[in-house]
Amino acid sequence: MTAPPLRRGTRLGSGTLSFTFDGRRYTGQVGDCAASALLANGVRLMGRSVKYRRRRGLLGAGPEEPNALFTVGTQAQLIPNVQATQLLLREGLTLRSQNRWPSLQVDLASLLQAGGGLFGAGFYYKTFMWPSWRSYEPLIRRLAGLGDAPLACDLPMPATEHLDCDVLVTGAGPAGLAAALAAARAGARIVLCESEPLCGGELEFERGRIDGQDSDSWLAAMLTELDRLGVRVLTSTTVVADNHGEFIAHAEPGGLPGSNTVYRIRARTMIAAAGALERPIIFANNDLPGVMLLGAAERYLARYGTAVGRDLVLFANHDRAYASAQRLLVGGMRVRAIVDARTDAHSAVGLSDGNALQSLKGSLATAGVEILSASAVTIAEGGRAVRAARIAPLASGGHERRISCDTILVSGGWSPALYADLHGSGAHAYAPELGSFVAAAQSDWHIHAGAANGRLDLAAAMSDGHAAGTRAAAAAGATGDSGSPPQARGDPPPRLAPFARSPCPLVGEKRQFIDLQNDVTVADLRIALAEGFSDIEHVKRYTTLGIGTDQGRSSAVVGAAILAELKGESPAIVGISRSRPPYQPVTMRSIAGFHHGDAVMITRRTPLHDWHAAHGGVLEPMGLWMRPRFYRASGANAADAAVAEARRVRAHGGIADSSTLGKLEIAGPEAAAFLDFMYLGKASTIRVGRSRYMVSLREDGMVLDDGLVLRLAEDRFLATTSSGHGTHMLSHFEHYQAARWSARGATVTDLTDAWAVIVAAGPQSRSTLAQLLGAAWQGPLAQLGHMDFTAGRYAGQDLRLLRASFSGELAFELHCRPAIAARLWEALNAAGLTPYGLDALDILRVEKGYLVSSELNGQTTPLDLGMEALVISSSACLGQALLDRPAFHEASRPRLVGLRAADGRAPFLAGAQLTIDAAPTRPCGYITSSVYSPTLGEWLGLALLARERAAEGATVMARDPLRGRNTPVRVVSPVHFDPTSARMKV
Amino acid sequence: MSTLPASARRYSAWSLLRARYAGPGYWRPLWSGRNLQPAYDVVIVGAGGHGLATAFHLVRDHGLRRVAVLEKRLVGYGNVGRNTTIVRSNYLLPENHYFYEDALRRWETLSRELNYNVMYSPRGVLDLALTNDDFPALARRGNALRLAGIDAELLDLPALERFAPELEPRRKRRFPIVGALLQRRGGTVRHDAVAWGYARAASALGVDIIEDCEVTGVRAAGGAATGVETTRGHVQAEQIVFATAGHTGTIGTMLETALPIETHLLQAMVSEPIKPLLNSVVVYVSPGHGETYICQSDRGGLVMGGHLDGFPSYTREGAWHRLEDVVRGALELFPRIGGVKILRHWAGTNDMTMDGSPIMDRLRYDNVFVNAGWCYGGFKAIPASGAAFAQFVATGTAPELIRPFRLSRFATGHLLDETGQGPFPVRL
């Protein structure tokens, strides 16, 4: 640590704050970011690089920062990888450095540097093969990664806000402000998003004059006017994605998740005015703490009142460095030298404002600043941090210099932040005068402004912004007067000469760091080129250039420029790698939004849900529904309870909640014909007051679903679907109604939630109902035949009584209004029919060979399920045509069968595969369902077994190696119990 | 073990040491930029994983001499470099699991075979069960695998807790976790390395890999294809192989053949790197968020994917709503990473067939072959696909392993519908 440098107050507040970094207590000021506070405390070492674990300090002052990433918080609630530059200091903040052991100062893994030359680009593709990658991987994984994985996270729900505007402006720098003002004046509705907590961009330190005022006054007046014009200004908010025309913006105030907002912004047009990112110049040891971007030093001074060092050397390739130097001098730092990589061709002589520049240089010289033109910093010297800069003239023959300093500020120019992937094409073009890429094709809907168009000086940026705002407003239909463009004067135009890296002997290139986070050096690019990775996309993937958490902000463009130099090609040909959204990393909790935890999806509850929950029903998800598997009162565990409930139904009776069944009403003069098309078998032959079990096919001939179809009237049917398929079947019916029956008088209406369904099953069901429903129901109950239904009233509400059974017992479905469901259920329960859950239902239906989704799994045809008669009786129903395909008639196709253990005792489980014997052959089938039947006293199964093996009496092996069972089983009829259905037809 | 010819620079720790002193000039291009020749025995269209692997095996296993791989853009720029790096063979249907098991066995030794570390990491693939009703289907699949000699284990809750405590299986969730099907040999492979490794090996064997060369048409005469039209002119070919994942539909159009394929977008995304959190690959499907599969790269990023974006697209621009779904699933699994950030998301275009399984067959002409329709499974199939397809092209007879994937199966009904989803890539 060096002595704390000079400190003034921050712009954003006053007062002091206490925080800790790596266990040590520090004091910062209100308005500080973590980086500025640490800088002000003389802390330089803030991180370690990923690969070599080299010591790293701050490079930047914003989202480009690759080095200073902290873990924030305490054990229970850690947020890893927080950029110190983005993190607003708050009282009591606990910060930890990352990716080092045992400490930031002493990191044993930094010994890896000793093997530096071994670990060049792609080294891991060439080794770690013996004996296997897996033997190295655990260690490599521990060495990699950045912050620790959090142990807990209890972030509050982020806010979501939907905005609609004519023009979305991203970036509230000079260009963005001018654009917003012009468009707003023209009458357009504007949303202006600024990533930083403050508007103004580089006006923060550039302090030019605009429309006759100093820039601070202009900015204040400007924000007042934007407010008056109704412009929605969102600071600390970044537009992160263009979701096919809907923009996603993310606000994480203070750089730490906690009060985040996701904006979904619908805009007629978008103006990208995100400014530019300063590029470093690469030289040997440029990763030492103390080498920073020049603009970052200006920001630390202007916003936080923090000097980045005491003795500075500036290294740049443009004129703006001189203005910067002047401001840093005024800020109390000593500028030892300005190293200007340009030759005399770039001197100010003959330029319109050349005199101003000359006088600036003069005053700098007077202040003791040495100006070394046509020179470059070639090496940063120092062990733990910068101690000196070695400077060499670029022309041969000059003398090398060594200037002591604690900080080297570099500026290689600016790369427009292109928002490439927020703009469909992401088209860009090389601008040699910038050494970078500017936006190319633009439409009225995606307009770039300011730096993105290469307008780097204040005046040009603002007039470009004004033009963009005017154009966008017009495109959005706003026709007002956008006023005249702001007249601005700021720093001299940069007059930049592209200069990406200093001369360096080959061996030194291993210390010329391009991507600081991933330790990608110039030497790595050479390796990549030697190996034929010459396209920028290949180089990026092979060397990991620009894939760090800064998303290449500090490295991508300069890396491409150096690649161009090494290839001897124009940067225009090399291009830049395609960046991927989001434009800035987005916190996962923000992306998840409201849909998190219990709210990840809706929960569908039947009208009896609360009763089940209050009476020991064990509710489990079934699709989006919650359904009771069993009731605790029935037995000590799930299996016992299910057996007891099933036994009770057969012996006496029980009630079950089947409200989850899908219920679709099909009505209209051609309803019957429509259903004849939608189902296998004929709905048109069902008599009014009767129902029929029916099966629908998917387009490819597989069974889609089954259920009962009730004919309510000549032109009205109720089709029930299985619980899991209700939503799907509704869409499916509606699809064919629209596609083929729209002109033919059949409508589809979803009544799933309009009716609760209580099943009363068992020998006592009829007598209990008779006792309960009252005199009006006695006749119908006595006369109702199997599959008949009747309608009436109960407790003043509609009740439909359908005699149908999914248990094999005499059973009734009571379709009632949800409002009376609980009352009816309680009355049935009080009358002695106790509830049974899904597990008991499963036992009962397997005993009878009834099918559920285990059998109707989308892979079975009706022929597989023994429905030949239905197929033959149908004519041209949906899916039938493709049943003729030969594969569906082969002997290897499955057939639904019943299974019992050969010894009548052994258990076997659904999911077992069936083979013809115990040899490890290809299976000939599998068990779809299995239950222990309390009625029959043994395990029963349903299976799909190859037809050639499916003869009743045949024995096959149930192979269940997963659960360690091998059970010989006998093929029987799928109807295990009461094959004549005498019990349900009484 | 390796099959590289002597001319290629062998990779080893020793080579790294040599290079340290010799400088970058020590290294050689992985694949050479030879010039496009006017005629080849086999022209392979598409320098992705399948195309390059096919080229490699054509030369190494079948002794073909004049083989070219023509690539529209860059080696490995398509789906081989855009997927979530998962390899596994735990498919239900025998046709699929035998094929993918062949691939998995090859993955196990591929690094040494290619002398290029593709970082096969058998960290285990977990398919989570969310209710007891999920076990029969998982058991059906796992038992089928075991009978085929492929590893699979069914984990109940305590076993899952032991294997992957980081999942906190007992944590209360809207859709709770009750167990899993585990394939221990499943895991991840460094995706780019596969393209580069095969390209290097194929090039060393004499295959011409031509980048920036788009095939725009097929020239035919007398009932057979005679070559391809490219942006670099006409190239004669005895046989033509299309391995253009995601764009096979347009190849069909080029050959005037409608295919049972829709083109869809599949996204992947990665978080910023964190220290090891997740030590296996987890597939988590719930009615809540849809599907999330997630693993952690060796660099530390959580790599995630899910369902298709949901409608046909060639844009390679993933929709935000799918990103939301996948992230919701990730946070259902790991609520504690709510404060971690998503760094990048991207998308690839996928051939989605009408039964969810690939197509490896001839197309229109006897000497035109198409290796396509990979749906979600293209990356993990590469080594098996390359070897088997090369045999198909070289001998004219499809090996047993890939015969089930013929195009005619849709018409005959010999469908390979793993999930029972039917002829709709997007579930209604």
Place this chain on the structure above:
Amino acid sequence: MTRLACPFCGPRELREFEFHKTGPAAGGQGEFERVYLRVADPQLSIEHWQHVGGCRAWLLVHRNPSSGLPLAVELLAGNAP
């Protein structure tokens, strides 16, 4: 996010709609062609969508799958190919 102009509800966010399938291949008369074969035109995709988050109407949507932009939206009812 692109909007689809539902003939009943007007322009609505894409997330309210669900894609089901692309139309059958041109000239495909038989049931096999209708169910299995697809047109692969990168410039035009004719698709069946449902406005599930709205009026539930089934729609015939013409879209350019290379740009993602809808070209025309009409009711499937009465316009099914």
